[in-house]
Amino acid sequence: MTALPTTVSTSRRARPDGIETRGHLLIAALRLFAEKGYTKTSTREIARVAGANIGAISYYFGDKAGLYRAVFTEPLGSPKDDIALYDQPDFTLRQSLQGLFSSMLAPLLQGDLMQQCVRLHFREMVEPTGIWAEEIDNGIVPAHSALVRVLCRHLGVTRADDDLHRLAFSVVGLALHIFVARDVIEAIRPKLLATPAAIEQWTAAMVDFADAMVAREADRRRTTVSLKKKKP
Template sequence: MKSTAPDAPSAPGRDTRKQRSDGVEAREHLLLAALRLFAEKGFAKTSTREIAQAAGANIAAISYYFGDKAGLYRAVFTEPLGSAKDDIALYDQPDFTLRQSLQGFIGSFLAPMKQGELVQQCSRLHYREMLEPTGVWAEEIDKGIKPAHAALVALLGRHLGVARVDDDLHRLAFSITGLALQMFITREVIESVRPRLINTPKAIDLWASRLVDFAEAMVAAEATRRQSE
């Protein structure tokens, strides 16, 4: 006999949680598909229809999650690696030793390298943006990189006992940043010549530790130079 009892009520919030989970997954698929296509073809030559098809999504989902193609591109450019200013608190702390500050700076800088293919696509997208600028890179320099650079300059000045920022402090900060940046730029070369140096998270952590050593030596050299003047 068929029961006439009402259906059992759903668990509170269960459907909402499922919808949110599905939404996060759909948005992520769009981001990853867009990253690959934008990196390969650039902003102008990539259509929203292509992106939606590659993500297995309805084209209207792009408008829903990102507003438009430009909003999607901005999210693709900034979200996977984050903005440089987001990591400032990891190294710019008044009670940190110089090594702790350098560990925080270089460690956070290299952390994305552990994401493998994702970070390679992000690097390709950044190169393409420099060649075919849309304005997003200039915006990140102004709002993300400049504040992060200023924080690094300031903490180096504190540890060197330099009261007034000068060009040599900027040179030192750019040089330390370059130690970490070169791993992104030369990744494919490293993988061809000595892949075991970066093919595991542990290997990347070891390299980060070595870069901290090198950066400490650079700061020491700068201190010696200033004392001899």
């Protein structure tokens, strides 16, 4: 594993006249890191593709590691940033599911940028630098815990068990499958992802699917309790 330095300089605030340069660096770095990986991508090549001075990388991101972290985290954001969109005590289940899937599918509206982000995540899993493990701990685990809280509230469960965690993973899996299998979906049924309206329609469908999954789990739990009561 090629570990990123743990003392990476934070990026400086972009000057108004440098926002475009910073953006070009991010896009160029995203494509190159996704294609070649962290180790085989040089800052000189990134600057050349971005049409920027190599010193701009140091100015905006600190160093190569800082640029990689920005590329990995900024375009899609962190899952924990969206927790408030679905983990609200006064939300109905469907409101929570709508907030969850709307936030998860929003990156699809970014087109090729999203595809490059997915490829970068795959590359990180094959050639880990440690940033994916950080994202799991700092972003995915809190988001999963929030969804589990939502499910507990609506199922009347005080303590999450293995079945509830399975349900949470299965609910999220509805959306994650699109990112993993987008090439397959576009080969079989491209219109399903062709427009913002199509993505909104898929979001609505996922709310229905997940709602049914939760209802089935509620039925299963009631049946289990009922059978236990009937036993002598």
